[in-house]
Amino acid sequence: MNIVSDLAEGRRILTEAIDSAKRLVLFTGAGVSTESGIPDFRSPGGLWSRMRPILFQDFVASEEARLEDWRRRFHLMAEFEAAQPNAGHRAMAGLVARGEAIALITQNIDGLHERSGVPEERLIRLHGTGTHAACLDCDTRMEIAEAVAAIAATGRAPRCPACGGLVKCAVVSFGQSMPEAEMARAEAASRAADLFVAAGSSLQVHPAAGLPVAARRAGARLIIVNRDETALDGLADFVLRGPIGRLFEPADQAARDGAT
Template sequence: IWKTQTPIDFSDFIASEKWRRESWRRKFTGDSKMANASPNAGHYAISHWISEGKISHIITQNVDGLHLQSGVPEQQIIELHGNANYASCLDCGKRYELSTIRAAFLIDERLPSCDDCAGIVKTATISFGQAMPVEAMQRAEQATLDCDTFIAIGSSLTVYPAAGFPVLAKQNQAKLIIINNQETDLDPIADLVLHRPIGITLSAAAGIKTD
């Protein structure tokens, strides 16, 4: 998407109504294009392991909420880059559903503001230039330190700070498994590397039949 659109920096979003409107335009245009997204075989395999108690937490950079849709309990999902399925006030944190914001915005491009504190309301994702969420980062670090096996799935492992968690796991004597179609920079330190399709690989490992 960034080949056709310049990303909106968080500081511009805060400072300018123009860029806030543009951000919401992009959001609702993107929503219409991704409305049919649904969990795939990989999501369901992970959900199966969660239900069996074999996985304690999912640390994800995705903002689509598909792990929750696949049946993973919310408290076991750590979303480092937030969630694109709702909005929140940047000052008090109050949650807002997108359907209400969309209905008002599509009438006259009215910008949402918090009805509790009048703060700026933004999709609950982390934008360019925005600080990473402290609580999510702390939870991810603790989950990494507590694990005996860390599985990195479908990631190039080049985006930090998220890419640092597999390294931290290895430093803490955990086993590291990497499943990705292409090679990653962390392949040399992994205990097992599988360059295979994720859905098929995870489904087979979980003993789940796929069509």
């Protein structure tokens, strides 16, 4: 493991690694979006330090818990909508768009990777998305605005218009099963990578934190880009400390220059 705190050296290492990779996989956590003004969940002052998470089983069992979960989701959606993709989001979107990255795996639910231009077929959302809702029984989609209207009209949590089932924001809550198809895609991409770059994640949450390990075991180089220490620093070839957007932006520019 080599820990690099010098910004210029970190930029050089990341640029050269991306330029030489044939099968780059990007993996992102909440630290990527904090540079857009969205607070993370686990750091001091983050969301979970201010309120206890609502467990999936509580959402299913309690109308009170459902309404509180929706209240929190509406607040988060307002923060997401006010935020804009930052330099890191834009740089990663450029790498994906030009085929430099075969996949972008994210733990984030804020929709900023989508808004930065990452196409659906290359984006793997491990923890779902906060940008819409879905029925827990039949998976019928409901827009957030429809959920707002339903609660305002009835005073109760929304129900599916198709089957009457419970509707929940399409994020993976504590105690809820991970999406099997997305996990399978993420595992396949990780094993196929020759360079795996994890950015803005504490790498503590499983099973997502097992993906860099799987990539490393399959022979990929591993670079961790984060402001703070992570649980997997000892496994990485390089750990780059610093602002994620400023470290990634030159890598994106170098790839663009090399493609022209």
